[in-house]
Amino acid sequence: MWSPELFATPYRSGAQGIVFFAVRLASGLISLIFPVILAGENGLLIDGLILIGFLLASLVIGTVGAPRTQGRTLEEIEIERYGEVVSNVDGGARGL
Numbered sequence: 001m002w003s004p005e006l007f008a009t010p011y012r013s014g015a016q017g018i019v020f021f022a023v024r025l026a027s028g029l030i031s032l033i034f035p036v037i038l039a040g041e042n043g044l045l046i047d048g049l050i051l052i053g054f055l056l057a058s059l060v061i062g063t064v065g066a067p068r069t070q071g072r073t074l075e076e077i078e079i080e081r082y083g084e085v086v087s088n089v090d091g092g093a094r095g096l
Contacts, residue, residue: 006067008078008086 007015037043037050069077078085
């Protein structure tokens with residue numbers, strides 16, 4: 001779930017909704033296929049290998065695709081990604 005955290009606060013809930021939709025859709029589709037595979041002779045082994053493949057793909061994509069933000073401020077990261085600071089930097093205390 002790194003991807004929603006990469007979005008600035010004003011956009012995060014929308015990004016998180018899209019990610020949840022994609023994950024639930026993929027889970028639903030794969031749940032249609034797994035019972036068919038399990039019915040076969042080596043079904044548990046094949047299902048396990050498919051899940052390990054998804055885990056490894058997620059690891060590689062997340063490791064390679066995650067931005068390097070260590071030691072940088074939120075403002076620096078937002079300027080790099082959006083061209084300006086888009087989050088509320090006062091911690092939500094608007095006008096108080």
